[in-house]
Amino acid sequence: MCICVINIEPNFTTDDEGYFIQDSSFLIPSSSKFLLGILNSKLMEFYAKKTCSLLRGGYYDYRYQYVELFPIAKPTKSIENTIVKLVNELLDLNKKLKQVGKLSDKGKKIQEQVKRINNEIDQKIYKLYGLTKEEIEIIEESVK
Numbered sequence: 005m006c007i008c009v010i011n012i013e014p015n016f017t018t019d020d021e022g023y024f025i026q027d028s029s030f031l032i033p034s035s036s037k038f039l040l041g042i043l044n045s046k047l048m049e050f051y052a053k054k055t056c057s058l059l060r061g062g063y064y065d066y067r068y069q070y071v072e073l074f075p076i077a078k079p080t081k082s083i084e085n086t087i088v089k090l091v092n093e094l095l096d097l098n099k100k101l102k103q104v105g106k107l108s109d110k111g112k113k114i115q116e117q118v119k120r121i122n123n124e125i126d127q128k129i130y131k132l133y134g135l136t137k138e139e140i141e142i143i144e145e146s147v148k
Contacts, residue, residue, distance in 0.1 A: 037091040
């Protein structure tokens, strides 16, 4: 798993194709799809905005020293399996999106599916962390 250090939002990804990263990225030695789902969630985006350094242009510094402090909850097997399944769907959809292009009709439909699945993942993560409706509203409003 890797991420570019300077990002507007969480943009963690897996590298199944053997690409190398640049010096402006870092690797997390894990292939956990559950962890990938957590790190890219709105909850962790909210957390990053509160803990990572803010850079010029609205970018955040996602260096290892910040990311290693992200609170990763221990999931139940059911929630972990659900999040992994949804993350796998997202990865497949993103591969399809690369093939058809974002501006095509198919691409727009895929982007809608991606948005829906991301929302499902966020809802599972909110449940995992035991967040209240009010806390969820604060997070959702903060990361718009």
